[in-house]
Amino acid sequence: MLRPTVQSSMRSPRRAPRDERLRTMSLSVDIATEADAAEIAALRTSAGQHLTQRYGLRPTCVTEKSVLRGIATSRVLVARERGAIVATLRLATKKPWAIDLTYFATVPRALYLHDMAVEPSRQDKGVGRTLVEEAKAQARAWPSQAIRLDAYDAAHGAGEFYAKCGFVEVGKATYRKTPLVYFELLL
Numbered sequence: 001m002l003r004p005t006v007q008s009s010m011r012s013p014r015r016a017p018r019d020e021r022l023r024t025m026s027l028s029v030d031i032a033t034e035a036d037a038a039e040i041a042a043l044r045t046s047a048g049q050h051l052t053q054r055y056g057l058r059p060t061c062v063t064e065k066s067v068l069r070g071i072a073t074s075r076v077l078v079a080r081e082r083g084a085i086v087a088t089l090r091l092a093t094k095k096p097w098a099i100d101l102t103y104f105a106t107v108p109r110a111l112y113l114h115d116m117a118v119e120p121s122r123q124d125k126g127v128g129r130t131l132v133e134e135a136k137a138q139a140r141a142w143p144s145q146a147i148r149l150d151a152y153d154a155a156h157g158a159g160e161f162y163a164k165c166g167f168v169e170v171g172k173a174t175y176r177k178t179p180l181v182y183f184e185l186l187l
Contacts, residue, residue: 026081026082027081027086027127027130028079028080029077029078029079029130029134030077030078031075031076031077031078032071032076032077032078032088033071034071036067036071036085037064037067037068037071038064038067039084039085040062040067040076040078040085040088041062041063041066041067043085043086043087043088043117043119044060044062044067044088044115044117045061045062046117046119046120047117047118047120048062048117050120070092070114070115073092074090074091074092074093074114075090075091075138076088076089076090076091076115077089077090077091077131077134077138079127079130079134081122081127086118086119086127087116087117087118087119087122087127087128087130088115088116088117088131089114089115089116089131089132089135090113090114090115090116091111091113091114091138091142091147092111092112093109093111093112094112095112096112096114096150097175098150098178098180099112099148099150100171100173100182103170103171103182104146104170104182105146105170105184107144107145107146107186108145109142109143109144109145109146110145110146110148111139111142111146111148112147112148112149113135113149114149116128116132116158118131128161128165129164129165132165133165136166136185136187139187140187144187145186145187146184146185146187147167147184147187148182148183148185149162149167149182149183149184150173150175150180150181150182150183151180151181151183152178152181153172153179153180153181154179159181162183163183165185166185167183167184167185168183168184168185169181169182169183170182170183
C-alpha cells in the first residue's frame with residue numbers, strides 16, 4: 001500500500017535556526033511521476049555540481065532519460081517544498097553491481113537506496129532525513145526487510161548522514177577503484 005503524500009512540519013534536528021523564516025518547513029513527500037523527471041534531473045545535477053565545486057570532483061550531468069528509466073523500474077520519492085522538488089531518492093529491488101552481498105544480513109527481500117540528492121540550499125535542514133524516514137515506511141510496506149546502500153568512503157561521501165538516519169555500516173569495499181562504505185538498515 002503506497003502512501004502518496006506525507007506532510008511534515010519540523011525543526012532542524014541539530015540546532016535552532018538563526019533565521020525565523022527557516023524555523024519550520026512544510027514538506028510533502030510523494031512518489032515521482034514522469035512529469036517530475038526534468039525537475040529531478042535538474043536537482044540531481046545541481047547537487048552534483050555542488051559536490052564538484054566543494055570537493056573538485058568530476059562534473060555530474062543527470063539526464064531526464066535516466067530519471068525516466070528510474071521511475072519506470074523503481075520507486076522514486078520526491079520531497080516538495082512550496083511545490084518545488086527539493087530532494088529525491090530511488091528505491092529499487094535490483095542489486096547494483098557495486099554491492100557485495102557477503103557484507104549484508106540474509107533477508108527474504110532487500111531494497112537498494114540510490115540517487116539521493118537534496119537541493120544544496122536545503123541541506124542540513126532535515127529535508128534529507130524526512131525523505132529517508134518516508135523511504136523506511138515505503139520499504140516496510142513493500143514489504144522489505146532491509147534497505148541497503150553504498151556511499152563514497154571519502155570527504156564527499158554521505159556515510160555520516162546515513163548513520164544519523166539509523167543505517168549501520170556493514171563493510172567497506174573498492175569497486176572500480178572507488179572506495180565505498182556499505183550501509184544497511186534492517187526493518
